[in-house]
Amino acid sequence: MRILVVEDNSDLARQLGTALKDAGYAVDVANDGEEGHFLGDTEPYDAVVLDLGLPIIDGISILQKWRTDGKDFPVIILTARDQWSEKVAGFDAGADDYLTKPFHTEELLARLRALVRRAAGHTTDSIDIGGLMVDNRSARAYVDGMPIKLTSHEFRLLSYMAMHVSKVISRTELVEHIYDQDFDRDSNTIEVFVGRLRRKIGTDRIETARGLGYRLVDPNDLTKPDKKS
Amino acid sequence: MGNSPAPQVNDAPQQGGSLVWRLVRIAALWVIPALLITAAALIWFYRVSTYKYFDDPLVSTIQALVAHVETDVISGDIVLTSEPIDPRYQLALSGRYWLIGRLGKDGMIKAIESSPSFYGASLRLKPGDIQAINSRKGDVIRAVSVGPDKEPLRLAAQSVIFPGTNDKAVVIIAAADRRPAMATIRKFSFTALGLMSVLALGLVFAMFMQVQFGLRPLFELQGRVADIREGRAKSVVGRYPKEIKPLADELNVLIAHNKEVVEYARTHVSNLAHALKTPLAVLVNESQSYDGKLSDIVERQSEIMSKQVSHHLRRARAAVRGQSIGIQTPVFETLNNLSRTLERIYRDKDLDIDLDIDDGLVFNGERRDLEEMVGNLLDNACKWTQVKIHVWACISEGMIEIIVDDDGPGLASDEYETVLKRGERLDETTPGSGFGLSIVNDLARAYKGKLKLDKSPLGGLRTRLLVPSIKVV
Numbered sequence: 186m187r188i189l190v191v192e193d194n195s196d197l198a199r200q201l202g203t204a205l206k207d208a209g210y211a212v213d214v215a216n217d218g219e220e221g222h223f224l225g226d227t228e229p230y231d232a233v234v235l236d237l238g239l240p241i242i243d244g245i246s247i248l249q250k251w252r253t254d255g256k257d258f259p260v261i262i263l264t265a266r267d268q269w270s271e272k273v274a275g276f277d278a279g280a281d282d283y284l285t286k287p288f289h290t291e292e293l294l295a296r297l298r299a300l301v302r303r304a305a306g307h308t309t310d311s312i313d314i315g316g317l318m319v320d321n322r323s324a325r326a327y328v329d330g331m332p333i334k335l336t337s338h339e340f341r342l343l344s345y346m347a348m349h350v351s352k353v354i355s356r357t358e359l360v361e362h363i364y365d366q367d368f369d370r371d372s373n374t375i376e377v378f379v380g381r382l383r384r385k386i387g388t389d390r391i392e393t394a395r396g397l398g399y400r401l402v403d404p405n406d407l408t409k410p411d412k413k414s
Numbered sequence: 415m416g417n418s419p420a421p422q423v424n425d426a427p428q429q430g431g432s433l434v435w436r437l438v439r440i441a442a443l444w445v446i447p448a449l450l451i452t453a454a455a456l457i458w459f460y461r462v463s464t465y466k467y468f469d470d471p472l473v474s475t476i477q478a479l480v481a482h483v484e485t486d487v488i489s490g491d492i493v494l495t496s497e498p499i500d501p502r503y504q505l506a507l508s509g510r511y512w513l514i515g516r517l518g519k520d521g522m523i524k525a526i527e528s529s530p531s532f533y534g535a536s537l538r539l540k541p542g543d544i545q546a547i548n549s550r551k552g553d554v555i556r557a558v559s560v561g562p563d564k565e566p567l568r569l570a571a572q573s574v575i576f577p578g579t580n581d582k583a584v585v586i587i588a589a590a591d592r593r594p595a596m597a598t599i600r601k602f603s604f605t606a607l608g609l610m611s612v613l614a615l616g617l618v619f620a621m622f623m624q625v626q627f628g629l630r631p632l633f634e635l636q637g638r639v640a641d642i643r644e645g646r647a648k649s650v651v652g653r654y655p656k657e658i659k660p661l662a663d664e665l666n667v668l669i670a671h672n673k674e675v676v677e678y679a680r681t682h683v684s685n686l687a688h689a690l691k692t693p694l695a696v697l698v699n700e701s702q703s704y705d706g707k708l709s710d711i712v713e714r715q716s717e718i719m720s721k722q723v724s725h726h727l728r729r730a731r732a733a734v735r736g737q738s739i740g741i742q743t744p745v746f747e748t749l750n751n752l753s754r755t756l757e758r759i760y761r762d763k764d765l766d767i768d769l770d771i772d773d774g775l776v777f778n779g780e781r782r783d784l785e786e787m788v789g790n791l792l793d794n795a796c797k798w799t800q801v802k803i804h805v806w807a808c809i810s811e812g813m814i815e816i817i818v819d820d821d822g823p824g825l826a827s828d829e830y831e832t833v834l835k836r837g838e839r840l841d842e843t844t845p846g847s848g849f850g851l852s853i854v855n856d857l858a859r860a861y862k863g864k865l866k867l868d869k870s871p872l873g874g875l876r877t878r879l880l881v882p883s884i885k886v887v
Contacts, residue, residue, distance in 0.1 A: 268785070
């Protein structure tokens with residue numbers, strides 16, 4: 186899962202970046218409205234944390250531009266403006282949630298999780314796929330109740346595939362959603378991570394669709410509707 | 415100013431009587447004496463001219479008598495050779511008399527010759543008249559007396575010395591009943607006074623109408639100002655005479671200035687508060703990621719600071735509330751936007767918010783304030799309700815009444831007051847837990863409205879908000 190944080194206070198941006206990385210997200214930070222808008226426009230984020238009072242372009246205008254351009258990633262507004270008129274304006278501009286400063290980091294993380302899973306069509310934070318449990322709240326995974334040790338990149342990969350279980354996900358899409366902007370992208374490393382992940386959760390849980398990408402499946406589910414199609 | 419009371423200010427102008435009546439009183443002050451003097455002058459002239467015509471025959475009678483008097487050479491007695499021919503002098507007590515005689519000591523005239531109409535009686539003159547007759551020999555003197563029939567007489571008298579009478583003066587008098595003359599003068603006086611009274615009333619009434627009409631632009635201005643205060647207009651419009659136009663212009667400047675001041679205060683206080691909130695968030699977050707005494711202190715103090723900031727921001731916002739004039743906010747649109755927003759915020763709850771809003775409701779105040787009040791009420795309802803929220807809005811007691819019902823757990827009736835007062839004490843405030851209701855209460859009171867809590871027919875809490883409405887005229 187990859188998150189964009191648009192926040193002009195550099196200390197707060199750093200704190201948010203750290204907290205989100207610790208929670209298992211890939212994070213990009215923009216310090217002004219122009220950079221924020223550009224990143225949101227060009228990168229496929231799974232969610233955006235957006236401040237309203239930003240240099241160059243204000244948050245509401247950025248959000249309106251994104252929505253006009255058809256960007257439908259969930260956006261949570263994080264602002265000091267706590268009046269209902271401002272909340273209404275934020276939601277009308279296309280926000281999905283609204284959190285006022287000062288805030289508790291846990292609250293922000295909980296709301297982000299809710300936005301991301303809602304966007305993927307899940308109702309709970311933990312996803313169970315035939316004995317493989319991915320808990321996004323604690324950023325951990327279990328196989329048959331036993332915790333497995335994952336690096337942060339491995340967890341992001343697993344979490345993203347779990348969100349889109351049974352769907353074929355291309356290498357490019359995976360790269361875009363598990364690495365932040367500054368990471369040295371080499372699609373070979375995806376194969377390395379998938380290989381490591383297979384060793385940890387079971388080889389048959391990740392199928393390779395040749396030339397297309399990967400798919401997380403439930404090995405005990407014999408119907409496998411997607412395989413026939 | 416309609417029927418809403420003007421805002422009470424300590425140094426409010428005192429009621430100084432009506433300007434219209436003041437002008438009418440001033441008019442009456444000169445119109446009435448002027449007309450009285452005119453009436454008096456008219457009556458006096460009429461009286462003078464009436465008596466002049468009245469006196470003419472008397473004077474000619476005296477002249478006729480003088481012409482026909484002869485002196486007996488031997489006895490020195492006076493002999494009248496021919497009497498005046500007017501038959502009324504022959505008729506007893508006819509009201510026309512003549513007399514030739516000598517002045518007695520007691521004012522009685524001792525008649526030498528007199529008209530038969532005297533019927534043997536004589537005349538008594540006032541001492542003043544006798545003196546005038548004696549001192550102005552040869553002049554015709556006018557005087558009044560009482561006739562033989564007790565009728566009031568007007569008389570002309572002349573003292574004449576005939577040759578051969580040893581310089582003994584005789585008085586020749588012609589008299590007539592003056593009642594007919596008095597009657598015409600009285601009649602004229604009544605008529606004149608009556609006409610003058612009608613004229614005075616007419617003038618004062620005309621003055622009243624003139625003032626009413628003349629001051630109409632001023633009354634219109636008053637109406638326009640009331641429109642602004644009650645939110646029906648944004649500034650003073652219309653054509654005004656050049657004496658009043660500066661006043662209207664000044665009012666518009668004042669209104670614009672008022673808006674600016676309110677906006678300025680609001681903007682700067684909220685800018686300061688918002689500028690502080692982000693650093694506070696940084697401090698709280700940072701301190702939470704470290705253990706130890708320093709981070710404890712930083713966290714605790716930052717929490718206190720952020721509560722202070724919120725508290726004073728709220729106070730400052732409340733202070734400028736209700737001061738901005740001439741602002742209208744449509745109720746339906748505002749409530750509709752809010753309910754849409756809340757449905758998104760609480761989308762996991764799958765709420766059913768019903769809006770039941772009368773047409774044409776317009777709140778007399780800032781949109782953001784209405785949003786703040788109703789937003790908090792709805793937020794509270796969304797937080798506690800299970801599924802159903804019903805919102806009603808209508809006119810009640812001349813104000814807009816907004817009712818929010820939920821089917822949540824509700825509150826015990828003895829908790830109502832505590833919940834509404836929670837915002838007054840900073841140290842008791844904790845975010846959430848009905849804190850929003852005290853904000854609504856403060857705001858409603860700033861607008862001279864109120865917030866009441868009750869049991870909802872849906873089972874939960876009912877909040878009733880009363881806020882000022884634009885008066886539809």
